[in-house]
Amino acid sequence: MGSRGSWRSATRVGARSSRIPPTPSSPSCQRAIAAFEPDAQLRLEEIGAALVAFTHELAPDVGAPDEVALEAEIDRIGPVSPREMDQLGKRVQQICPECGGPLWEVGLGEKKHWRCYLGHAVNAKNLLARADEQVETALWSAIRALHERAATWESMAHDAQDAGGGRVATDYSARAKEAREQAEIARRFMLDLLRRGR
Numbered sequence: 001m002g003s004r005g006s007w008r009s010a011t012r013v014g015a016r017s018s019r020i021p022p023t024p025s026s027p028s029c030q031r032a033i034a035a036f037e038p039d040a041q042l043r044l045e046e047i048g049a050a051l052v053a054f055t056h057e058l059a060p061d062v063g064a065p066d067e068v069a070l071e072a073e074i075d076r077i078g079p080v081s082p083r084e085m086d087q088l089g090k091r092v093q094q095i096c097p098e099c100g101g102p103l104w105e106v107g108l109g110e111k112k113h114w115r116c117y118l119g120h121a122v123n124a125k126n127l128l129a130r131a132d133e134q135v136e137t138a139l140w141s142a143i144r145a146l147h148e149r150a151a152t153w154e155s156m157a158h159d160a161q162d163a164g165g166g167r168v169a170t171d172y173s174a175r176a177k178e179a180r181e182q183a184e185i186a187r188r189f190m191l192d193l194l195r196r197g198r
């Protein structure tokens, strides 16, 4: 409490607010009282007896917020139903990085996090890392698909060449070349993306 002199403030919830406090004499006492919103203001000689009396009183049952209590319950009992998760927060489109199940957004501001009904809890950093992995996987798949497409066109161009060549073989070769070029553009884009992300 920090104030000196013949006055002290008590901040314990549930103290005797009905006491009529004498007026504190020093500005520091007044500031301390204003800052801590004391439940009681006592003379120095009264504090000892008051503290002893306070120890015999039950502390008020303020309880935890509902959402905190529910999360604690999920941690304790394990998987819960989606309906119970709806009480905790809103369902979002992201999926749980741990199990691939649906996620619910829980908490506000800096306390915001995401949970699945199996009990996995993830933060924004986890979700972003998961999204980066998915983007990378999807892009490499696209690049691989373009290479496979090019290989197929090349095979068809080779067959057409064996069959006499002509415009068809030329057309297939052009398509194969185009697919290879697209794959290379995508590969460079991917590498550039990875470089920027690091």
Ligand SMILES: [Zn+2]
Pocket (backbone or CB within 6 Å): 096, 097, 098, 099, 100, 101, 116, 117, 118, 119, 120
């Ligand atoms: Zn999960």
